[in-house]
Amino acid sequence: MKRTADVVIVGGGCMGASVAFHLARRGVTNVVLVEREQLLGTGSTGRNAGGVRHQFSHEANIRLSIESIAMLERFKEEVGADIDFHQDGYLFLLSTQASVEVFTANVARQRGLGIAVDWLDADAAAALAPGLVTEHVIGATFCQRDGIADPNGVTMGFARSAQAAGVSILRETEVTGVRIVGGRVAGVDTTNGAIDAPVVVNAAGPHARAIGHMAGIDVPVEAYRRHIFIAQPPASGGRWNVPDSRVMVIDFESTFYFHREGAGVLFGMGDPHETPSFDLTVQWDFLEQVSPVAARRLPALADALIAHAWAGLYEVTPDANPIIGAARDLPGFFLINGFSGHGFQHSPAAGRILADVITSRDPGMDLSPFALERFEDRKTGGEHYVV
Numbered sequence: 001m002k003r004t005a006d007v008v009i010v011g012g013g014c015m016g017a018s019v020a021f022h023l024a025r026r027g028v029t030n031v032v033l034v035e036r037e038q039l040l041g042t043g044s045t046g047r048n049a050g051g052v053r054h055q056f057s058h059e060a061n062i063r064l065s066i067e068s069i070a071m072l073e074r075f076k077e078e079v080g081a082d083i084d085f086h087q088d089g090y091l092f093l094l095s096t097q098a099s100v101e102v103f104t105a106n107v108a109r110q111r112g113l114g115i116a117v118d119w120l121d122a123d124a125a126a127a128l129a130p131g132l133v134t135e136h137v138i139g140a141t142f143c144q145r146d147g148i149a150d151p152n153g154v155t156m157g158f159a160r161s162a163q164a165a166g167v168s169i170l171r172e173t174e175v176t177g178v179r180i181v182g183g184r185v186a187g188v189d190t191t192n193g194a195i196d197a198p199v200v201v202n203a204a205g206p207h208a209r210a211i212g213h214m215a216g217i218d219v220p221v222e223a224y225r226r227h228i229f230i231a232q233p234p235a236s237g238g239r240w241n242v243p244d245s246r247v248m249v250i251d252f253e254s255t256f257y258f259h260r261e262g263a264g265v266l267f268g269m270g271d272p273h274e275t276p277s278f279d280l281t282v283q284w285d286f287l288e289q290v291s292p293v294a295a296r297r298l299p300a301l302a303d304a305l306i307a308h309a310w311a312g313l314y315e316v317t318p319d320a321n322p323i324i325g326a327a328r329d330l331p332g333f334f335l336i337n338g339f340s341g342h343g344f345q346h347s348p349a350a351g352r353i354l355a356d357v358i359t360s361r362d363p364g365m366d367l368s369p370f371a372l373e374r375f376e377d378r379k380t381g382g383e384h385y386v387v
């Protein structure tokens with residue numbers, strides 16, 4: 001095991017793997033990525049819905065999407081891995097005038113940044129997703145270049161490429177402390193011994209706050225459980241009236257969403273009563289709350305079999321924007337945390353930006369919306385499209 005490195009990355013999800021890849025691309029390969037589980041990508045990354053969209057409300061997030069989606073489109077050529085990216089679009093259904101007004105402003109912002117987003121009426125929305133019921137829908141937005149990709153493919157693509165360039169990956173190794181000497185980062189303690197390094201990256205997903213505490217830095221990221229259910233066609237056979245395409249449909253008011261997943265349908269919904277915790281047990285009572293909403297929008301789900309379900313953790317900041325950059329009060333400590341339910345899709349750009357910051361390059365965008373210190377001023381104006 002390496003005892004010294006230029007950079008230690010804590011966490012082997014999509015963020016840690018992306019930072020490792022982009023550092024290696026910049027010639028920084030004396031890097032150790034430390035993951036406490038046996039495999040990479042088993043945290044939030046391995047439990048997400050795979051959704052990728054341009055449709056965000058905050059300009060900084062739209063910019064992360066533009067760069068990330070462009071990279072996902074050329075992932076095979078650029079990183080060398082298949083990621084099963086289907087650009088069948090994201091369809092947002094709106095049922096209140098207030099939402100239509102918010103989306104009107106946001107569609108203008110998205111179009112201003114060059115994104116082709118369409119306004120649809122309820123009938124046109126229904127035509128995009130056979131089986132969908134658009135009762136009470138008064139408007140919808142659709143972006144064809146949004147879609148679904150494979151989080152494991154992306155994470156392993158980044159990790160393998162970084163490893164091939166010389167980055168070390170330590171599995172089953174837990175970071176237990178951040179070492180600080182003379183007011184700056186000096187390395188980490190792990191369950192397999194210490195690693196000296198002048199740079200430590202906190203890429204611990206929902207556990208970012210714990211790594212922050214080890215360094216004396218408060219990282220305001222809370223973990224919230226979110227469920228995903230997989231429905232299969234009813235055993236009786238016959239035609240199952242669900243979309244053939246993988247269009248992602250989001251009922252914005254209820255946060256119910258679904259997309260085709262193999263022969264089945266993947267669906268989920270936010271639970272407004274969920275409180276912060278690291279609990280990953282599936283709460284089957286919650287399905288009783290989701291089912292009527294699901295059956296109203298996609299009646300085929302009413303008599304479907306629930307074949308599989310799991311829970312994962314959203315890593316949520318107070319304004320639902322991520323934290324990307326250096327910790328002002330601790331030289332050598334860097335953060336890539338708090339993506340608030342949309343981190344998988346932003347991992348390509350976020351990792352590139354942090355690699356630029358670490359290597360003192362110009363990241364080419366205003367990082368103030370992502371600064372850790374923004375929370376000191378209680379500034380608002382974060383992301384509104386948290387699904």
Ligand SMILES: Cc1cc2nc3c(=O)[nH]c(=O)nc-3n(C[C@H](O)[C@H](O)[C@H](O)COP(=O)(O)OP(=O)(O)OC[C@H]3O[C@@H](n4cnc5c(N)ncnc54)[C@H](O)[C@@H]3O)c2cc1C
Pocket residue numbers: 010011012013014015016034035036037040041042043044045046047048049050051052173174175176203204205206207226227228311312313314315336337339340341342343344345346
């Ligand atoms: C149900 C659900 C659906 C989602 N749907 C989408 C979606 O459709 N689109 C999208 O873009 N995003 C989605 N997300 C969000 C996305 O999954 C996350 O934003 C993203 O995976 C965060 O990646 P990460 O690498 O920061 O965290 P993680 O994947 O959790 O990785 C962090 C890693 O750090 C490791 N670690 C923690 N502490 C230590 C330690 N002390 N020592 C060593 N290792 C440590 C963990 O084991 C873990 O592997 C969803 C999330 C959930 C839960």
